[in-house]
Amino acid sequence: MLIRIEPESDTPIYAQISNQIIEGIARGFIQPGESLPSVRAFAADLGVNMHTVNKSYHQLEQKGIIRIVPKSGAIISSPHDFTEVSYNRLKDDYKPLIAESLVLGLSKKQIQELVTALIKDIKEE
CATH class of the missing domain: 1.10.10.10 (Winged helix-like DNA-binding domain superfamily/Winged helix DNA-binding domain)
Structure with a gap:
């Protein structure tokens, strides 16, 4: 790497x-x-x-x-070490980004498509 x-x-x-x-x-x-x-x-x-x-x-x-x-x-x-604390931290990290996306005019569908595209980019490269 x-x-x-x-x-x-x-x-x-x-x-x-x-x-x-x-x-x-x-x-x-x-x-x-x-x-x-x-x-x-x-x-x-x-x-x-x-x-x-x-x-x-x-x-x-x-x-x-x-x-x-x-x-x-x-x-x-x-990955088995993932905890509820990790889940809550990620939720707190995602929330302002999603709010910003909505404020900038992205629809729920566009946000979902963006997340899906990013996951595909990371997992398939």
Whole structure:
């Protein structure tokens, strides 16, 4: 999996890393149970500060995407680890985006088609 950092982006680098790891998992490039590189090695590979990668890993851990195991590193969680807390967090994250879509004039059908197209893009590439 290749992580691309866009320094000029409005999205913070730690969030870019987190988002691309999540997408890599969704696309099947990284499997549950696999380990991510150490913070030090990953930071060196990406040419970013170790604290940036550390922040990304901790964000992923808070979301339940990875588990940080002492002396073993960051390990991709199993989909079976999904909890009601995760469901509620996702619902809270989606709500403002859906509201914004409605305010911009998208219909319910257009929003559903957009979500379906995004899922198809992630799963079929």
